[in-house]
Amino acid sequence: MTLVPSRRQPANATRCERCTLHARCLPLGLELDALESFEAIVQNPRPLKRGEALVRQGGTFESLFVVRSGSLKQSVAQEGQRDQVTHFYLPGEVVGLDGIGETICYGSVVAMESTFVCELPFGRLEDLAEQLPKLRGQLYRCMSRELRNDQRMMCLLSGRTADQRLASFMLGLSERFRVRGFSPYRFHLSMSRSDIGSYLGLALETVSRVLARFQQQGMVTVAGRELTIHEMEALVALAEEGVGRHSGG
Amino acid sequence: MTLVPSRRQPANATRCERCTLHARCLPLGLELDALESFEAIVQNPRPLKRGEALVRQGGTFESLFVVRSGSLKQSVAQEGQRDQVTHFYLPGEVVGLDGIGETICYGSVVAMESTFVCELPFGRLEDLAEQLPKLRGQLYRCMSRELRNDQRMMCLLSGRTADQRLASFMLGLSERFRVRGFSPYRFHLSMSRSDIGSYLGLALETVSRVLARFQQQGMVTVAGRELTIHEMEALVALAEEGVGRHSGG
DNA sequence: CGTTCCGGTTGATTCATGTCAAGGAAGCGA
DNA sequence: TCGCTTCCTTGACATGAATCAACCGGAACG
Numbered sequence: 296m297t298l299v300p301s302r303r304q305p306a307n308a309t310r311c312e313r314c315t316l317h318a319r320c321l322p323l324g325l326e327l328d329a330l331e332s333f334e335a336i337v338q339n340p341r342p343l344k345r346g347e348a349l350v351r352q353g354g355t356f357e358s359l360f361v362v363r364s365g366s367l368k369q370s371v372a373q374e375g376q377r378d379q380v381t382h383f384y385l386p387g388e389v390v391g392l393d394g395i396g397e398t399i400c401y402g403s404v405v406a407m408e409s410t411f412v413c414e415l416p417f418g419r420l421e422d423l424a425e426q427l428p429k430l431r432g433q434l435y436r437c438m439s440r441e442l443r444n445d446q447r448m449m450c451l452l453s454g455r456t457a458d459q460r461l462a463s464f465m466l467g468l469s470e471r472f473r474v475r476g477f478s479p480y481r482f483h484l485s486m487s488r489s490d491i492g493s494y495l496g497l498a499l500e501t502v503s504r505v506l507a508r509f510q511q512q513g514m515v516t517v518a519g520r521e522l523t524i525h526e527m528e529a530l531v532a533l534a535e536e537g538v539g540r541h542s543g544g
Numbered sequence: 545m546t547l548v549p550s551r552r553q554p555a556n557a558t559r560c561e562r563c564t565l566h567a568r569c570l571p572l573g574l575e576l577d578a579l580e581s582f583e584a585i586v587q588n589p590r591p592l593k594r595g596e597a598l599v600r601q602g603g604t605f606e607s608l609f610v611v612r613s614g615s616l617k618q619s620v621a622q623e624g625q626r627d628q629v630t631h632f633y634l635p636g637e638v639v640g641l642d643g644i645g646e647t648i649c650y651g652s653v654v655a656m657e658s659t660f661v662c663e664l665p666f667g668r669l670e671d672l673a674e675q676l677p678k679l680r681g682q683l684y685r686c687m688s689r690e691l692r693n694d695q696r697m698m699c700l701l702s703g704r705t706a707d708q709r710l711a712s713f714m715l716g717l718s719e720r721f722r723v724r725g726f727s728p729y730r731f732h733l734s735m736s737r738s739d740i741g742s743y744l745g746l747a748l749e750t751v752s753r754v755l756a757r758f759q760q761q762g763m764v765t766v767a768g769r770e771l772t773i774h775e776m777e778a779l780v781a782l783a784e785e786g787v788g789r790h791s792g793g
Numbered sequence: 794c795g796t797t798c799c800g801g802t803t804g805a806t807t808c809a810t811g812t813c814a815a816g817g818a819a820g821c822g823a
Numbered sequence: 824t825c826g827c828t829t830c831c832t833t834g835a836c837a838t839g840a841a842t843c844a845a846c847c848g849g850a851a852c853g
Binding site for chain 1: 620622623625626628630641642643644645646650651673674677680681683684685687688689690691692694695697698699701702703741742743744745746747748784786787789790
Binding site: 736737738748749752753756768789790 | 829830831832833840841842
């Protein structure tokens with residue numbers, strides 16, 4: 296790599312310690328000097344405009360990214376089939392874990408709003424992980440957490456009704472906002488109804504209808520993309536409801 | 545195999561080199577002495593009877609396992625909801641990656657037939673990985689491969705018809721058998737229709753019906769759990785067919 | 794300031810697939 | 824061999840969600 300990213304100005308360099316996401320980010324738990332080594336490989340936050348691609352399907356895999364602010368979606372384009380959204384990424388989440396060990400990227404990742412990401416060139420990250428057991432552990436943990444998330448998603452997709460999917464989806468977002476210090480009751484959906492539908496395996500019309508019904512029932516208020524949850528309990532009950540589909544027997 | 549897990553006799557110890565799965569297993573690519581260190585942490589193959597649990601949901605996570613022969617299924621029991629099958633494991637595949645970094649196991653893993661597994665205590669594996677970059681790489685690769693598989697699965701579950709799901713499922717198995725040196729055209733399904741249905745998000749009756757129809761159409765022959773694929777092309781065409789569900793627009 | 798486009802809502806209709814039910818075949822222990 | 828059980832198949836029917844279609848409101852744009 297002969298590129299000249301301004302490594303001359305340490306003053307400008309990424310300081311993870313000062314980042315508000317520090318407590319939820321990859322370098323969590325690193326000692327001070329380890330953290331400095333880590334910061335050294337982080338490319339300065341890169342801005343993305345709404346709709347701009349961070350990763351293109353089929354492009355070469357080179358880096359992991361951590362969302363610093365904003366949000367992104369990963370989607371996979373299949374043979375003459377509409378794109379399918381596979382993940383939404385919020386601040387502090389790691390993009391690209393599914394590309395490790397591959398040369399090309401499995402899906403595209405696109406910003407859903409103005410977004411900043413920190414880039415971690417994977418080769419350098421790997422080298423560093425060799426020396427830092429804690430970083431290695433963090434990487435494993437991130438990946439296995441994502442494996443568990445995907446499994447939950449598979450359960451959601453294969454066994455639950457539209458209502459349950461939407462309820463789980465909103466609860467999942469709510470929780471992710473909560474642990475990031477935002478309100479779990481009121482937040483902005485940066486994705487379109489169509490994205491939600493694609494992600495949850497529903498037609499966008501169904502998403503719209505179910506949200507409307509939830510609102511009618513007083514569980515939530517949906518004003519465009521502003522979501523307010525009034526009855527968290529009701530949503531939880533719905534999401535955990537024993538009887539989804541093919542529950543017979 | 546009347547083996548008495550005699551750990552005193554190195555003569556009896558696990559020898560990955562001699563294992564027929566060597567080319568597809570975790571220690572792939574390790575040099576001779578590295579391989580020996582690896583073998584030292586492998587517990588002798590453990591036998592499981594059909595229906596026996598290797599891992600219990602909620603049990604403590606301690607080890608990864610590699611299937612040596614036979615097959616297993618992972619399933620997740622949710623709140624008053626029927627179990628959901630999340631994975632099938634064939635020889636050479638690694639069980640337990642989703643438990644890394646957790647203390648308890650997310651799902652249960654049960655043998656679908658007489659099965660042998662090699663146990664890899666994770667703590668020791670991690671220590672070893674610290675010294676062996678190649679092993680580390682293999683671990684990353686396994687995990688990210690599984691992430692990609694799960695994503696494919698999510699796409700399958702959220703966007704495809706019953707026919708497409710079954711076609712993909714059979715093709716997937718076929719490929720997995722092929723790379724293991726078995727016939728991709730004719731193999732045994734060690735899982736029940738109900739397991740397949742659970743895995744694919746379909747009612748077991750639907751599985752049965754679709755298989756019957758595929759047979760009627762001459763694409764496959766299904767005799768109980770013996771599957772013969774006659775028209776691989778047709779299955780591929782079906783699986784890749786552009787128009788699944790909510791493809792409108 | 795109209796036009797166009799995009800995202801969202803809502804209604805009518807269709808269809809794939811779930812559910813319920815009955816019965817058959819195969820494996821297994823007594 | 825008999826009964827029991829588990830797995831599978833097949834049919835009839837019900838229904839949740841997709842599809843098709845029309846319309847609305849706001850944003851972008853000439």
